Amino acid sequence: MKYISTRGQAPSTDFAGACLAGLAPDGGLYVPESFPQIDPPAKGETYHEVAARILSAFTGDAIPLDDLKPLCARAYGSFAHQCVAPLTQWRQDAWLMELHHGPTLAFKDIAMQIIAQIYDYLLDKSGQRMMIVCATSGDTGGAAAAAFAGAKNTDLVILHPHGRISPVQRMFMTTTGASNIVNLALDGDFDDCQAIVKDMFGDREFVNRVNLSGVNSINWARVAAQSVYYATVQAALGGALRFVVPSGNMGDALAGYVAARCGLLSGGFEAVCAVNANDALARLFNTGVMSRASAVATPSPAMDISVPSNFERLLFEMTGRDADAVRTTYDTYKQAGEAPLPEEAVSRLKCSGLSAASVSNDETMGEMARFEQETGWQICPHTAVGTFHARRLPDADVKTVVLATAAAAKFPETVEEATGRKPVMPARAEALYQHDEVFERTEASIAAVRARIEQHVGRSR
C-alpha cells in the first residue's frame, strides 16, 4: 500500500512513512494510492478485531495483521464500554453513536489510542525517537496526552488556544505528570495553533533536525481508525443510513466517505457535516468558494475552526485526483484568502453524499435542554449541534445516526447553563481534580514555539 500527496510534489511512501510524517513535505495530505476493498464486519467479530482487519488494509506490509491485533486489543481495552462505539436510540428513526467512552471522554480517543500503539511499534522497529507536535481545539490534545503519556519513543508538544477550551478539556492534557509532554497555551485561537504547526512542517531543516511528526487529523492513520465505527454501525443497523457528523476539521466526516469508498457501507452513503456558527464548511459546500473568516467562540469549542483541513482530501477526490488543481486552489486561497473550487469539483461534490449545514449558538443551547426533556439524557454541545440538525432533515426512508462526539461531563459549565443541571462526572474525570496542572503561556508565534521545542529536544536526547 503506497501513499501519495494531494499536492503531487512529494515522493510516494509506505504507511510507516505517511503515518510518522503526518503532513506530506510538499504541504499536502497523504492519501492511499487507491482505496482497498474491505469485507464488512462478520457476525461475532469484536470492535478491536474489526479495527485490526480494516487498519491492516491500510498498513500493508508496514504492519502485518498479526502484529496489529494485539495493538488494537490494547488500544481499545482502555475504553469504559466493551462495544467501543455503542448505539442508543433517541427517536423512532434516529440513533446516537456514542464515541465518548475512551479515557478523555471524546471521540478523539478512538484514533489516538491506536495511533500511540502504532508509533511505539514503528519507532521500536526503526530505532528512532520522534517529536510530535499537536494543535488542539480542545479534545485532540487531551486524547494525545492520554495516549502518549510516558511513551518510550516519543515526546509530545501540545498547542492549545489559551482560555478558549473548557477547564476539563484542559485538565485532561495538563495533569498527566508525564515528562515527555509539554503543554503550551498560546495567546491566539485554534486557527493560529494549526497554522503554526503547518508552518513548522514547511521548514524541512527543522523537521529533520528535531524529527518532527504530527497526529492532527491531517494524519491518515486517524482517518483510517475512524472509518472503523462507520463499518460497525452499518453492520449493527443494516439498511440505508444517514449520518449527521458534528464537524470541525472534517476528519470524522471524511472517515465516513472513506468507509464508503472501501465498500464498508452497503446501504449507500449520506453524511451531513453539522457545523456551529463557524460556518466556513457550510458556505464552502453551498457556494463552491473557499473563503477565510476568523473563528468565533461558541458553546462547542472543539468545532471553532474556520479552515477545515481535511477538505483537501475530499477536494482531491472531487477533482478526479488532480493534484495540480488542488495545489492551485490552495495557493490561491493562501494568497487571496478566497478561492473558487474547480467547476468539475463543484458538480462532483453535489453527488458525493456529503453536505454541510450550520447551527447557531441559541439553537445548540436550546437543543441540549430539549434533548434532556425528551430522553432524560444529557448530551454535549457538539453532539447537540448534530441532533438539532438531524431534526431539521426531511423525512426519508433511512435511519439517522448522529455521532455523539463527546460526553456531557466534558463540558459541565455549558451543559449546566443549558439544562440547569450539572452532568455527572465519570470516575475517570473526577481524578483530574486531584492533580496539579502544568502548562506554559506562550506567544502565538512560530519562533516562540520552535524555541520551546528545541529546548525540550535538547534536554530529552
Ligand SMILES: *Cc1c(COP(=O)(O)O)cnc(C)c1O
Ligand atoms: C474534534 C471534535 C469535533 C470535530 O471533529 P472533526 O473531525 O475535526 O470534524 C466534534 N466534536 C468534538 C467533541 C470534537 O472533539
